[in-house]
Amino acid sequence: MSSLLKITDLHVSVEDKPILKGVSLDIRQGETHALMGPNGSGKSTLAYTLVGHPKYEVTSGSIEIDGTPLNELDPCERARLGLFLAFQYPVTIPGVKVADFLRHAVTNIRNPVRKEGEGLIPMRDFRKELKERMEQLGMDIEFARRYLNEGFSGGEKKRMEILQLAMLQPRFAILDETDSGLDSDAVRVVSEGLRKLAGPQMGVLIITHHERLLEYNIPQFTHVMLAGKIVETGDASLAHELHNQGYAAVRQRHPHEAAEEQERQKAAGPGVVVGAH
């Protein structure tokens, strides 16, 4: 039976400022969804809310995986239920080697009831698996010995996110602008990597401005977000249209949300984009 990530009428505030205003979305294992929308429309907010960032407060609505509500769970518990976010800006953890970090992560995700201090997966098996995955993603095995994201280029960080995705094999993966800030070669590597990984066992939500990632990973559903709501849902051709023509047509079709978007931008002041990091 395929799993279901169900988001129902989700309202989210950051520091008492409402950002999401009623988002509903169903993602099944095996499906690929694209989430598009102008800056500040709430895409990243949705991603952070799903993984349980403490700054993002759910004021109403629900997130469930197969009927289990996530609202009260911390990010660790959500991850162990099979949720994964490829971060837009992966943080550096100085002094922590990629291999040590991944061995802990893989152990916890595969054995969700593991307590601190209990044994890790055998080193030999882990090494073999890590090496295979790194080769598949065209990564130098030397990365495993480096400190997590320390001194990594933008492309290396994004590839590291995809490596984690490959090792953790989540049921639901959210990719928050994994293709942004990359040159076209890096986008190709990341896109191909994702295509190999996504399969019938993974539901994918791709948040993107670009089309490239979607060329390799054709979405069954494209959602457009404006002012904290999903205002349109279509298929891959909607993504194509947005990429070519921008959001002017969307704003015309949804004048109420477009007006709200303008209000918000004014309130935030010049040069500041609400909801972005």
Added chain:
Amino acid sequence: MTTDVPVLEDEIGVGDYQYGFHDPTDKYVFQSRRGLDRAIVEQISEMKSEPKWMREFRLEALDIFFRKPMPSWGGDMSQLDFQNMFYYVKASQGQEKSWDDVPEDIRKTYDRLGIPEAEKKYLAGVKAQYESEVVYGSLQEDLSKQGVIFTDMDSALRDYPDLVREYFSTVIPSADNKFAALNSAVWSGGSFIYVPKGVKIEFPLQAYFRINTQNMGQFERTLIIVDEGASVHYVEGCTAPTYSSDSLHSAVVEILVKRGGRCRYTTIQNWSNNVYNLVTKRAKAYGDSLMEWVDGNLGSRLTMKYPAIYLMEPGARGETLSIAFAGKGQHQDAGAKMVHCAPHTSSRVISKSISKDGGRASYRGLVKATHDAHHCKSNVVCDALILDSHSRSDTYPYIEVNQDNLTIEHEASVSKIAEEQLLYLMSRGMSETEASAMIVTGFIEPLVKELPMEYAVEMNRLIELQMEGSVG
């Protein structure tokens, strides 16, 4: 207590410090009365059958101790009651060469601390000090054949009187500070090491210090002489039972590293949280030698310790790596002193401190150069990590330089565990505790990787224990 199982403090709810158990004391050979005066000092000297010069040295130091005021800086010592302490406690008849001959209670304690096991695996020699005296000692035979001396300080005074008299108190005079004076008056135990010219000891020599009695004062006195071109790595570990009232550990460690010699002194201090740890450590490094302090302070209520290196001749190098962890009710006031007394000398200090649950970690350091110490280099880096808003970190760097032709660099950083780092690790399935521990382990990794593997593992394990249950 007459059971043969040491009392586990955990069972009576004292805390989660792993080494907080204590042994029965009813079979002890001797215990001085509480308090400190001339009679006690004379009694200690008498029991040890010391030469007259040492007795006089002690009594003179006692006068200095009484004359000197308590330091007005550093940590809070207002609860420290010198007259409530036991200054000399002898638990067994003498030092044994086999663990089988060590009294059972004491042997079991060292078993629990893993000393005999470590000795088999990777140590060249061991001294185990229990209360005031060394109860067990060993040294690999080939080392003693090469003329290496590794014994306790009391035996050294008896067996190598000339060597001891030549060097004793030449690096740290009694009048150096109040606690050096105290140690000089009532010292007992500690290690004496002599490494002859050109002898390089491959595996570490380890001393293990254990306080068992409540209100105990432990005052070991260590003297290490590394002759020309020789090298040694000495490691000390310390633990004590958890009691509701305080004990005092006040050691003096003197080291001489002669031309081209090398000495590394590693401390993994894990006293229980009722121990005042007020220690004076100083080394003199001569031409082209290298002296290194690796100083890990995890335990104690208050530690005040600033291992010093006096760079005496050109080419001498000094290095201090310091890790301090201050948890609930703890104040680690630790650091380093580098004194450049000659031209073309160099020093480096790397300090990492972590404070959590209201703990306070201070870095206090001195870099000094005398007027003719030109072309010297010194580099000091202090990083502090604060785990929560009610913990504290301070940095007190002092620089005293009397001339221009030298390079001194000082960098300091203070950071908090970022919410984004916790989120990142937790979103990969780590619990909050696990994530914090991982960030802390990473923070000290640049220092820990300098340690031999066994000690790196031990250090990481202790840090993890400190981190357990620290969140939520």
